[in-house]
Amino acid sequence: MVIFSVQARPTDAASWTDLARRVEAAGFDALLAADHPGHGASPFVSLAAAAAVTSTLGLGSYVSNAGVREPILLATDVATLDVVSGGRARLGLGAGHTPAEWRAVGRERPDVAGRVRRCVAVAEAVQALLAGEEVTVDIPELAAYAARLTELRPVQARVPLTMGTANSTLLRWAGAHADVVGLTGFGRTLPDGHMHEARWRADQIEAQLAHVTAGAAGRDAPPALEALVQQVTVTDDAEAAAAPTAERLGLTVAELLATPFVLIGTADEIVTAVAHHQRRWGITRFVVREDAVAPLTPVLSRLTIAE
Template sequence: MTPVFSVQAQPTDAASWLELAIRCEQAGFDTLQAADHPGSCSAPSVALAAAAAVTSRIRLGAYVSNAGVREPIHLAADVVTLDVVSGGRARLGLGAGHTPAEWQAIGRDRPDVRGRVDRCLAVAEAVVALLNGETVTRHEPLLDMVEARLEAPRPVQERIPLTIGTANSRILRWAGEHADIVGLSGLGRTLEDGHRHEARWRTDQVDQQIAQVVAGAAGRAQPPALEALVQIVEVTDDAEAAAAPHAQRLGMSAADLLEAPFVMIGTGEEIRAALARHEKRWGISRYAVRANTIDAVVDAGLLTE
């Protein structure tokens, strides 16, 4: 089975962004994804709508929209509009958010972990309901909506695929039950700078994350696909030497790092073998990579059998 690859990127100027969208489609990437960090990166819906105009096949979605600071009606309107202008290629991507500055910018205090999880799940349920044509009223500590309805436009797709990006146990279980794709971020506790995270990359930690998804998916005829967010891609003839500085920084052995689904280090053959092990052990069949690693992914032959 050939893994499915997506690219996470953001525009810096019009020409290079449109060229990137065309290149990703022609190379065989499944989805072009845009991050969502209000104030420090481009608005994903605007960027992806521009990419839709110069492509015809590649799917388009935020990876992932911050459910903590964005309201369900806005999220639903953005993704359905993207679905319309792209001819039915939109994906809905949601996560709990973590960066304190993004809450401060809208005059809110960042909730604790439990509060962020509560908010994320409530927003996800509300957005899905809006996309399904339902009228939504919710009165909860972290979400208040009164007769919200998405009357127009309506999606082109019968169901816009939902990706949930997380490493949180509760969200992983919910995603196992409801999402089409579970984005395994491998990111633990937010560090003091408000941006970086502890890594949850050891195989036993990945086992625990997958177990939550499996528990949530019990009883589903079609469980969600699993997608790992790749942080490091390096094609090299000396994988252990290339992995060593990253492993030291993360407090892992090089051998353990090379088994993590969040890195791709080695020759093309070695990386493909690692991807096969990930699929066999965890069922991971999708990978999201950064734009600056496109050449490495293509050159290593990872997009073809």
């Protein structure tokens, strides 16, 4: 079965709770909140508000920056969300890429290897904390001593973990340990600290999936694969709609339309593309932005039919 979720952020209470209700009523799987301290709303406060007006909708961060989030605080937030939502919390983690977020907490952004080591350590610590274990970690990238959730337990036996990444080491780790691998298609962070080069060509996607497969060797069931969709446009002229993005990213229009990171075309073409991504890549989950809710709602039941 194919699953669609929505990533959004609140600007006011009324529109946020209305969005949560609409997303749930339309049949989306989850409402996900970005996590950029200082640049947007707190994901867990936002998701707790959404939990109060929904009953079945999954709720998660997408994704929390493991570079600036401490395991005990993150585990407390996730467990609390799981309690107040009745067991609907999700945890999304990533290594982080925005230098300003490190500087805001008094750190300088490490190199890629350092960010990856910290991300893995945070993921393992948070999972252990949510499982009720006491955690001590003392490595250059992370320190935590006798951390434990003493009076708080999540409702779920295991809060689902999504690792959002395009890094080879994290893809292998996610293949071995995560419930969902969030394929971002991100390459090198650009000088503005926010934007990225795109790794959207077929050979690049195949290389990413090879790391996931290698990591998943020996698992009874591999993790689900999820694509973060950057553009959804319902149109009768897919090539014209795709051309500006393709030019900006240095791709041909055909290359762009073939990636799982955009859904552009008529409703029928988008349904066909989703089925193609499921067959070719094994991608069964898609995360879209708030502006995609209205155009996708009329065809969501067609998009989520299993191949």
